[in-house]
Amino acid sequence: NGAAVSRVRGSQPGQDSSRWHVVRKFLGLISSHNIPVYLIDPLILALVDKDIEQIRSSPDGPSPECKYFCAPRDFTTFALLDKTWKHEVGLFRTAEKMGFQWLKVINKDPRLDGMDDLSGMEIPLHYIFKLASHAIHLVVFYERSGNFLWHGPLRLKHHMDRKFVPFRKLHFGRYPGAFEKPELLLVSIDDLKVQIPKNPSSFLEEVSHSRFLECRYREARAFFQLYPDDTSLDAVEFRKKAKSLLHLATQTLNSLGVKFWLSSGTCLGWYRQCNVIPHSKDVDLGIFIRDYKADIIPAFQKAGLPLKHKFGKVEDSLELSFQGEDDVKLDIFFFYEEDDHIWNGGTQAKSGKKFKYLFPKFTLCWTEFVELKVHVPCETLQYVEANYGPEWKVPVKAWDWKSSPSNVQDNGVWPIDEWDNVIQIY
């Protein structure tokens, strides 16, 4: 590869090829140990994305200049799927022989966190390989229930060298993250063969919204200590139905590309007990009204969920309800954003009364729930408290959606002439 090196070096007097060299050495290291990594560096992928057509069409073509790997930056970030390698110690010995300094960040395995009192070995979450002034950040991805990939947060332990690299500049590790399993593409960029996500722009989009929240398993256990779980046959059956309804809804909305989150009782169930609340009787989802699509209703009908009722209209207080298997209902609330708050509406069918439920503004995070990757409000506590008040930790079986929520407001009455449109019951 010497010829390529000198050519790259020679052709790029302005660019710094030292980063390119570090990347090349690193790729050599991992390929000598048969470890499949792929590039996830946002900076480089953004550059790659601009030329993606050309790169795709000539996967082996020589590059005239060092366009990507010489770009100024402190790190280059790669991903490693945990299950594709065997944690050989040999890798690190070779790395050292090649002049790399390396650092490993390990922590608890979140896949065992939900379990009563299991303690496994800690798992590697991040590796950093440093050579001279450049560093490679290797993020370890794990498969989680719900058919997605997860990476952990990067937390330094006490004895670790805080100045090993400027950690705050890392692109991954501030929070844990959730990603789809990417399709990969082997390309040659700057004369280096490397795997990249097949669609860099959608991957980059994912990066910006990847923050993951772990369920609060410890608190959930404490909750069940206070209020033992209902394991009656009815409860088991309801949970099973709610789970399959949620799976169906997720599949349907994902295929439409409509973003949604767990709302109301379903969100409370996740936050408080990491499970479906057995006496809740329905599944609740939230959708921003700006993400509304007219084909939501036909899509659910096609999936075997007939529309049960439709209250409100797109401009105001829209709410859809679909009939799942045996009395389990899917409620979809549409949320309207104002300057300082977000709200959704409610309608009482017999009186035409309107209600408004106010929430503080929130952003969305990924979580794992009943073997699904779904969104929840990142600021979950505020969301749940707005809805259920400070006593949300205490289970309530008698719940009236018109009076029980602590964030409910009267919002007038629908004009009679609109009733046919805004109150539709099937």
Added chain:
Amino acid sequence: MDEWKPNPAAKPHKKRSWYLAWKYKLMNQRALRKLCQTGAVLFLLVTVIVNIKLILDTRRAAYEEEEESAQDYDDEMLNVEVPRHPVNNKKVLDVEVYSSRSKVYVAVDGTTVLEDEAREQGRGIHVIVLNQATGHVMAKRVFDTYSPHEDEAMVLFLNMVARGRILIFTIKDEGSFHLKETAKNVLKSLGSQVAPFLSWRDMWTFVGKKGGEVYGEKHAKSPALSTWGDPVLLKTEVHLTSVEDAECHWPDTELNRRRKRFCSKVEGYGSVCSCKDPTPIEFNPDPLKNNKVFDVPVAVIAGNRPNYLYRMLRSLLSAQGVNPQMITVFIDGYYEEPMDVVELFGLSGIQHTPISIKNARVSQHYKASLTATFNLFPDAKFAVVLEEDLDISVDFFSFLSQSIHLLEEDESLYCISAWNDQGYEHTAEDPSLLYRVETMPGLGWVLRKSLYKDELEPKWPTPEKLWDWDMWMRMPEQRKGRECIIPDISRSYHFGIVGLNMNGYFHEAYFKKHKFNTVPNVQLKNVESLRKDNYETEIHRLLGEAEVLDHSKNPCEDSFVPDTEGRVYVMFIRMEQEADFTTWTQLAKCLHIWDLDVRGNHKGLWRLFRKKNHFLVVGVPASPYSSKKPSSVTPIYMEPPAKEEGAAAVPAVAAAEQT
């Protein structure tokens, strides 16, 4: 993480202070002892409470901090590092060994490493092995040499201990009654002067280096048959050697580094720690062609029987088609030694804080292990479930690879099991033959994820229900009429003798003579015939071909079956309704197969081999196959045993149900 630490303060040690020495001098003064005990109990209670509160507080504080510092890269949560005990540079260890009727203890450098004063327990010779370089405890055993054969186990153990290790012996209560010449000679060869003359109720302590010097020995003769020798307390010093001298000089490879770590910590595993030609810890069995179970996770359920686990993992890792990356060992409790075994083989292990007691504890451990398995391998559709006291057949994975598609496609199946309850040396013959049975044998089986996630996990018995997980799984509410596929010749072998529901007699009677396949690459016969409907066709074909045996003869007699080979015979027994197993149980008893409850049946039909002939038993009229009975044949009826015998059998049944 990977470097070897010579002296981690591994075992939780209790500090032995001057006060204990003083306490032993005052042993016989009752009132004072009582006072001391009460004081100690109170002190303990207070300490426990204070500690629990402290733990809770730290946990809460730590968690709050974690939430707040989520934005930061500092791991505040884990910065409460346990301060390491300074490595002891002293070259001499003080050793105290105490032997008496009701209590033994061993203290090393003021730290108690053994203390046993439980009543009616721990009788015999206690042996402790110390590392000669670090002084830490590598093995602790007790051999009840008052009882037969325990001295043989002790000899076996002592022979496995590496040369140079420090051995400490002490007798509690009685240790000589069944201490035979061979054992005494071994002790003598270790340098004991007293061992050859040890007799009834003598007290004895001994400290020596294997193959080297003696550090001390004390003995107190029992003056009369009815009394014990006086307590003896041996205080001595042991000179430590350098770490290099205590270790073997294996070539520096990743495997040998694991071996080194293991061998410097624990003893009693024989040739795996031999300096010369140690036994391998990596096996590289032949891969399987078209292996359908390569990506199926394997959960090994273990307790604190590290020697069993060692044997089990060896056989598992030697089976063709094994994928070590899919194996997780789940250890019920914070036991170190099983974890050491797991790490020796480079596998991953998970410890489980024990909840509940006995059977319920096992049951909760199973649940946690199964849930964790499907969390760790979210793509898996199945899991293989194994236990630490099983040998795994060389073609275990090949057997599963050939049959697993049935479990995926046939909804009427509950599991695939490697174990045939009725597959004894004299009743199993054909390694390529499979059966469908209405019972769930366990002992090496495959669980479908959907069955676990949708049905079993949500209603798994809670800890306060003291149920056995396997008995629960066999209940009709769970099994719902589904069946398991089993081989005629088992692909696992149950070698455990010590266990929750196990003892030597029980094992001898019901497990020892079980047949175990040792033939590699067995091609299973006609796997498709195991599907629900196909199987009925197959049974009808078999019954059509079967010769009806002479029902006037005694079915327990060998002559009941002609001296042929490779034939198919059928007999009919009386079975009034589906749950009437009166005659079957008697027949099972006289055939010396599993008779403690009903196993291996399929619609009132049992299939086994007698004298190398396929032997079918049909229960008439309950079985749908009753129509195959010629009208001239009267089904055989066998009397249940007389009342008192029945009563005697009850405890045995209770024991069996928990197996």
